[in-house]
Amino acid sequence: MSAKDKNLIPAEERQLLYIEYGGYDGVENILRELCERLSDYLSAIAQPEVVNQALIRILAPDHDRKGTEILPSVDWRKVLDDTSGLWFTELPIGGVLFQLGAYANYGIVMSNTEGRVDDAHKKLEELIERAETFYKLSPLDLWGIEPNNDLQKLVQIASNRWALDNGRPVEPVALAIFGGVSEGRMRNMTSGQNKTFSLVDGRIPAQEALAWLSTRDEFWNSIWREDAQPQYGMSREAPIKEAIFLPVARDGSVFHPGLYRGSGYTIGPKGSEDTVEHFENALKTLQEMPTPYWRRPNEKGNWGIVVGIEWARFDASELDAIARTPGYRVSDRRNA
Numbered sequence: 001m002s003a004k005d006k007n008l009i010p011a012e013e014r015q016l017l018y019i020e021y022g023g024y025d026g027v028e029n030i031l032r033e034l035c036e037r038l039s040d041y042l043s044a045i046a047q048p049e050v051v052n053q054a055l056i057r058i059l060a061p062d063h064d065r066k067g068t069e070i071l072p073s074v075d076w077r078k079v080l081d082d083t084s085g086l087w088f089t090e091l092p093i094g095g096v097l098f099q100l101g102a103y104a105n106y107g108i109v110m111s112n113t114e115g116r117v118d119d120a121h122k123k124l125e126e127l128i129e130r131a132e133t134f135y136k137l138s139p140l141d142l143w144g145i146e147p148n149n150d151l152q153k154l155v156q157i158a159s160n161r162w163a164l165d166n167g168r169p170v171e172p173v174a175l176a177i178f179g180g181v182s183e184g185r186m187r188n189m190t191s192g193q194n195k196t197f198s199l200v201d202g203r204i205p206a207q208e209a210l211a212w213l214s215t216r217d218e219f220w221n222s223i224w225r226e227d228a229q230p231q232y233g234m235s236r237e238a239p240i241k242e243a244i245f246l247p248v249a250r251d252g253s254v255f256h257p258g259l260y261r262g263s264g265y266t267i268g269p270k271g272s273e274d275t276v277e278h279f280e281n282a283l284k285t286l287q288e289m290p291t292p293y294w295r296r297p298n299e300k301g302n303w304g305i306v307v308g309i310e311w312a313r314f315d316a317s318e319l320d321a322i323a324r325t326p327g328y329r330v331s332d333r334r335n336a
Contacts, residue, residue: 007221014106014220016331019252019310024101026150028087031094032080035059037143039076052076060090060269082270082305088250089291089307093134097154098309100127104158107222110310120224128162131155153177164210165222169203178209180218242316246283247292247308252330254312255286255294258323261303266295270305299327 035055042051055076080086088098102110109120135155140147160174175197176186189196190204196212197204213219246254257279259265264275265282273295276282286292292308312330314322322328 002217006217006219007223011108011223014108014223015102015110016252018102018106018108018110019248019250020329020331024088024098027097027101027154028094030145030149030151031087031091031097032077033145034138034140034143035076037139037145041143060086079270086307089309093130096127096130096134097151100131100158101154103127103224104154104161106220107161107224109224117225124162124224128155128158131158161222164206165225167206169200169205170209171202172197172199172204175204175209175213178213178219179216240313240315244283244314244316244319245287245311246314247286247294248310248312248330249296249306250309251306253296253306254322254328254330255283255292255296255308256322256328257319258325258328259294259296261295266303267293269293273305 039051039055042054052075056074056079059076060079088094099110102108103124109123111123132155135151138151140149140151156171156174157177160170161178163170172186172190173183176183179186181189190199197208213221246256248254255265260279262275264277265279266273266275267282267286268274268289269291270293273293274285276285282294286294286308293305294308295303295305297303
């Protein structure tokens with residue numbers, strides 16, 4: 001896809017691409033690795049079983065929201081692995097990094113700012129500040145986590161996109177990532193008689209960087225100022241008659257009437273699940289949960305728990321069509 005074509009893709013479509021194709025798995029791995037190191041460190045100080053139960057309550061507080069006993073045999077790693085997307089929903093920093101990934105890679109704000117540029121600006125500033133602080137506080141070197149990891153890259157890309165969006169110079173290594181070239185090639189472009197860029201205190205002026213990026217097919221331009229983040233549903237021309245909001249999991253799947261199984265819909269975190277007979281009641285309960293959980297089949301037909309990360313607006317008349325579509329994803333609207 002050319003840079004010109006990418007520039008025309010609205011925020012709604014970019015969010016769907018981000019949810020469907022990811023780009024945040026590496027950050028999830030880093031969060032897990034940090035927790036692994038933390039577990040090892042604390043287990044050298046206190047009893048391992050005490051550390052294990054503490055980590056479950058810290059990392060997955062919904063696991064025992066209804067008073068479910070945490071058995072000594074339950075490992076905190078399994079609790080996290082059994083619930084898709086939990087890293088980005090239960091952990092505040094996970095949510096920060098997930099949202100920041102959308103901005104860093106696609107130039108959008110995921111939360112709905114309703115076209116208010118000041119709100120979007122403030123939101124992004126807060127996300128970047130929190131991510132930078134978390135990165136500085138993380139003992140990556142001390143715990144043997146390799147440099148140039150995904151957390152470092154995300155913070156670097158987001159910070160440099162923010163610099164570009166505000167007319168400030170950027171790091172050459174970040175510009176290389178944006179433009180899809182190697183660091184070696186970028187060094188050549190900033191040195192010699194035929195250099196492409198000038199350097200000011202080791203950074204490339206925003207005007208030069210943006211002019212070059214406008215020719216690079218790999219780069220997604222920032223559109224957060226122009227586009228408030230909309231709710232999304234299946235494509236339609238007619239106005240919505242009866243709006244209904246469904247939770248969306250990280251993989252783009254939604255909670256819908258087709259998930260009836262046995263005697264009802266299974267909702268709630270693992271260990272505290274309920275079966276609700278009617279869809280309307282199940283959806284209402286999900287809407288009341290701090291974090292919505294429900295079971296749905298994967299591609300192999302195995303039913304597992306997923307976690308809602310967003311809410312999508314649909315017309316109630318679309319529910320039957322969604323329920324009849326195996327493996328429905330919000331991205332299917334592009335093909336509707």
